[in-house]
Amino acid sequence: MFWGIIFLVVGLLLVLQHLFQINFPIVKIVFGVCLIYMGVKVIFGSFGIQVNGVNVQKVKTETELVFTDGAFQAQSEGGKINTKFESAFSKSDLDLSGLSNEELAQEFTIDQAFGRIRIKSRPGVAIKANVNTAFGSVVIRGQKLGSFGDIKFQTDNYKSTEPALQLSIDSAFSEVIVD
Numbered sequence: 001m002f003w004g005i006i007f008l009v010v011g012l013l014l015v016l017q018h019l020f021q022i023n024f025p026i027v028k029i030v031f032g033v034c035l036i037y038m039g040v041k042v043i044f045g046s047f048g049i050q051v052n053g054v055n056v057q058k059v060k061t062e063t064e065l066v067f068t069d070g071a072f073q074a075q076s077e078g079g080k081i082n083t084k085f086e087s088a089f090s091k092s093d094l095d096l097s098g099l100s101n102e103e104l105a106q107e108f109t110i111d112q113a114f115g116r117i118r119i120k121s122r123p124g125v126a127i128k129a130n131v132n133t134a135f136g137s138v139v140i141r142g143q144k145l146g147s148f149g150d151i152k153f154q155t156d157n158y159k160s161t162e163p164a165l166q167l168s169i170d171s172a173f174s175e176v177i178v179d
Helices: 002-020 026-043
Strands: 049-051 054-056 064-066 070-073 084-088 091-095 107-113 116-120 126-140 143-154 164-172 175-178
Touching: 002 026, 107 116, 107 175, 164 175
Parallel strands: 064 084, 070 091, 084 107, 091 116, 107 164, 116 175, 126 164, 126 175
Antiparallel strands: 049 054, 126 143
């Protein structure tokens, strides 16, 4: 219902602006109302997702965090290691420091939105990363990569013939730190 009202108000403001030559700051008004809406939803604890009509406040699994803080660790399940980690509206830590050289051969995917994730890697291991970020911050071993766009990164000690931590990072409105 909220979004329907927003669209109606924007439409009315556009019509009034055109008919009466009144200049409304439509974008600022809509942005402000959306921020107020989200703030009220967070304060009253009803900002969540719905699954089969049931409101879900938090999601916390071995590979996903939503609306809660926590830690991930790459674990082997039946000979296969978890390689995809997702975090939204949360602060999380991901420990990849205990990976064997065989496990490093896989690409690890990290999706982070509206929050922070700190990734711990094994000291001295080379890193190769494909980073896609929008309005966020990505720092790999102290080197800030940027806040917008697609970035391909390799540490100075990266060699394609040697084991390296391979990361695919998608970051939106968030901070990603790789130590």
